[in-house]
Amino acid sequence: MSSWLVPLAVALVVVWVVVRHVRASHSDTLLDEHARRRVGPDAVAPAAVSVWREANRLFRAGETEGLLLLAEIGRQVPRRRQAVVDTWLAALRGGVSLGLDAPWRTAVQRELVAHLRPGDDFWPGMDLVAPGAILVDLDLSGCRVRRVELVGAVFLGDARFEATTVTGDADFAGARFLRHALFTDVLFARSASFGSVVFTGNVSLRSAQVANQLVFARAKVSGRADLRHAEVSGLADFRHVLFGGRALFGDVVFHQDAWFRHAWFRGRTDVGSALIGEAAEFGNARFGRRVLQ
Incomplete structure (x- = not known):
């Protein structure tokens, strides 16, 4: 090949690359x-x-x-x-x-x-994974999701999970509900954890269904805790829970153990018609007012 053809070929290749780059850039800009x-x-x-x-x-x-x-x-x-x-x-x-x-x-x-x-x-089939989220008047009523991970989340205003379906595990550990938390008629198809959660207002799990274990250990409820007609198929762990207001467990069904060791019931406590399939443990539990059985 002639000596002058090599530089010419190189130059043509360079020009071709530059043109393609410019065209691609221009196309992206238009898009x-x-x-x-x-x-x-x-x-x-x-x-x-x-x-x-x-x-x-x-x-x-x-x-x-x-x-x-x-x-x-x-x-x-x-x-x-x-x-x-x-x-x-x-x-x-x-x-x-x-x-x-x-x-x-x-x-x-x-x-x-x-x-x-x-x-x-x-x-x-959506997962809700948002540890530490700040949620304002969240209303997931009637929603259907897979996994929920709201560890350490802060709920401003009422938090509504009424008739919500969670097909995977639900983890609210360490969350703070700064007003009312409504889980009425919720379905947790696996486990639900509220360990160390702070409920500034009322919390309702009335008629809730939990297919595996329910964990409330070390939670603090300033208002009323309503679990009437709830059904828990696995272990129910309420150790070291502070119930500041009324604690309503009427007609609740615990299919396995229910642990209330070191729990403090400061308000009126109603466990009338509660059914516990296996052991109920109330060691060192404290009751500030009368207990209705």
């Missing part, structure tokens, strides 16, 4: 712009990677458009749904040093709940 301006269902959808990146950028910036775009990704691409849910939950963790933006948190929660409650827009 990003399109994602930002996407407002209607008739718009042509950009590349999935570009939309995902832009949706996350807008969402992290606190833009409602990003929240809605993530929801649309979940609708269109089912395999992305858990990632969308995880992104929303990440926004509910921490951030207090920058100020508690309650309206933004409630907007994120509202969109989240819309896809966890069975209906036309239901996303089945």
Whole structure:
């Protein structure tokens, strides 16, 4: 090959690489712009990677458009749904040093709940993993989820889990409910843990069903604890629990052991018609008022 052909070939290759890079960059820019301006269902959808990146950028910036775009990704691409849910939950963790933006948190929660409650827009099998989350007036009533891990979470306002179904384990250990916690008619298909939880108001597990063990050890309930008609198939652990108000266990069914060692019942205690399948342990338990049997 002539000596002048080699440099020419090299130059052509370099030019070709540069042109491809410029075109790719320009294409990404156009897709990003399109994602930002996407407002209607008739718009042509950009590349999935570009939309995902832009949706996350807008969402992290606190833009409602990003929240809605993530929801649309979940609708269109089912395999992305858990990632969308995880992104929303990440926004509910921490951030207090920058100020508690309650309206933004409630907007994120509202969109989240819309896809966890069975209906036309239901996303089945979602995990709720958000340790340390700060939740404002959370209402998961009637929702159906898989695993719940809200260890150390803080619930501002009422927390509603009425008739919620959790098909996996539920862990609220160390959480703080700063008002009322309503778990009426909840179904925990596996274990439920409320160990060391602080309930500032009332807590209700009335007619709740727990298919495995229920752990309340070292929890503190300032208001009323209502477990009437609840049913626990596994061990029920209430050791060292402080019941500050009334403790209602009427017609509760514990299929296995129920441990109340070192529990302190400061208010009226009602265990009338309670059924305990195996051993009931009340060693060193204290009762501040009368016990109705």
